[in-house]
Amino acid sequence: MLNKRAHIVWAAIAASIIVATWQSAAADDKKLEPLHLRLNWQMKGEFTPFIVAVQQGYFRDQGLDVTVAEGSSATQALQSVASGQDDIAYVPSVQLIKAVNQGMPVKAVATVAKVDSMGMVSTAKVPLSSPSDLEGRTVEISAASTFSQIWDAFARKNKIDVAKVKVVRVAPGARFNLLLSGKVDILADIFITNEYPVLESKGQKLNTLKVGDYGFPLIGYTLVASNDVIDKKADLVKRFNAAAAKGFQFTIDNPDKAAEIAAKAYPEQLKADITKGQVKELVAFLKLGEPRQLFLGNDDLWSKTVKLLKDSGAISQQKPVSVYYTNKFVPR
C-alpha cells in the first residue's frame, strides 16, 4: 500500500512538472506579439532580408511573430497600412511620398535604400543607351510599378517626345514573355535588383539603363507604418526595426547564404540561382548613398528626393520632411 501511494505521489509530481513546463513553453509562445508586414510585390529576392529575419529567429528574439505577406503594388500596401489591416509596409519612397501628399496618415520608419534601383531593359537588338532610345518603340510600363508614378516627369526631364512612344500597361507577370518574344521592345519599369537578374538567367544578352542616372536619383525602399501604429505601438516598431536590421546586416555580410535561406523558405517562387543574383544586386545597391547607417535617413536626403519629385512635376506638393520620415525607430 505504501508502494501504491508512493507511485501515485511520484506520478502526480511528474505530471505537474510536465504541465508546468508545457504551460511555460506555451506562455513563452503566447508572449510573441503578432505583427503584419505587407510587401509591395510578389515574393522576390529583394525581400530576402525579411525572410532571413524570420528564418533565423531575429523577430522571435524580439518577441515578435511577424507575418510577411506578399502584395501586388505599393499603393495597395500603403492603403492596407493606412486602414489598419497591416502594421508595416515595405514600399519605394515615391509611392510613400504620394500617399502622404494625399493625406494618408503614414510615415517612413526606416530609410532602407538610399538609392533606388529603377531601371530599363531591352534585348540585344534594341539599343538602350539613353532615354531618347524610347522614341519609336513599344515600351512597357506596368500601372502597378514605381516607374509608372514618375514616367511623365522622366519624359519631360529627358526631353522624350511621348507621342513617339507607345506605352503599354501590362500585368507584371506577363512582362517577360512579351519582351523575350519581341512583342514589346523595352521594359521600362523594372528594378535592377529584381527583374534584371531574372531576365539575365534566361541567357539572353540585355541592354540596361538606370533611371537614377538620368535625373532621378531617388530614395529606394522604405519601411512604412501608420501614424496610429507609430503613436500607439512605438515599442513594437522599434523591435521590428531592430530585428529587420539584423536580417539586412546578415544579408549584406552573407549574401549567398541569405539567398539560400530565402530560396529554401519559398521554393516555388524563389529559385536559388536567380535569388543569389538578386541578392547580389540588392547588396550592391544597399552600399550606395548617404547616410551609411542601416535604416537611417536624414533631412538632406529626403528633401532632395521630395524636391526632385516636385520640380519634375511628379508630385504637386512639398511638405516638410518630418512628415514623410522619422529616425525615431532606427536601431543605433
Add this chain to the structure above:
Amino acid sequence: MSGGGLYSGLRVVAGVAVVVFVWQAASVLFHIPNYTLPSPFAIAAVMLKEWRPLLENSLVTLTESVIGFGLSIVISVPLGILIVYSRWAEQVIYPILVASQAVPKVALAPIFVVWFGFGLLPKVLIAFFIAFFPIVVNTVIGMARTPREMIYLMRSLGASPVQILLRVQLPSATPYIFAGVKVAAAFAVVGAIVGEFIAATSGLGYMQLVADNNFQTDLLFGTLVALSVMGIALFYLVGLVEFLVLPRPLRQTRVDGGSSL
C-alpha cells in the same frame, strides 16, 4: 403600360438619388478620407474634369465589348441549334463548351496577348469567350422547350424540318435566347475589362489601373461609374431590341402577367 414604365423609371431615379444623398452626407459627417471612399461630389467633379479621357476610353471598351458580344451572338445561336439537332454535337461539343467555362479568362488573357498583341483582338476574344456560353445554353434550353404539340401540328401539315425550325422552334426559343443575350451583354463588358487589365494601351480597365496606382481614388470611381452606365445601357439596349423584334406573346413576362423590358 407606358405610364407604368414611366412610374417605375421615376422610382429608379428616386432610389439612386437617395443613395447618392446618403453617401454624400456620410462622407461629410464622418470625414471619410478621399482615398478610402470619395464622395459623390468628388467623383462627379473629377468626371467633369476628365470627361474627355473618360469618353475616349469608354468608347474603346465599348467597341471591344460590342464586337465580342456581337461575335458571341453570331456564333452561339447557330451552335445552339447544332447542338439540339445533332446527337454528335450534343455529346462531343457541348461538354467541351462546358469545360471551357471552367478555365478562368484571367489565365487566358496573357496567352492571348502573346499571340495577338495589344490591339482590340485579345480583348474581343476574351469578351467573346465569356459571353458566348449563356447564349448557347439558353438557345439549347429554349429550343428544347418548344411545345411538342406545335411540332406535331407542323408535321401533320407537311412542314419540313427547316420550316419547323424557323417557324416554330426558333421563335418559341427567342425569350430564352434574349435572356441569354442580356447576360452575355454584361459578361462581354467584364471580358473586355479583364483583357485590359492584362495588357492595354487604352480603355476603362486601363484607366482604372492607372488611376488606382496613382492614388486617384475619385477617378477610379469615375471609371466604375462609366462602366456601370455602359453595362446598363447595353442591357436595356438588348431589352429594346427584344421589345421591337418579338411579338407581344413572346416577350419576357413577369410572374404577375405584366411585361417588362
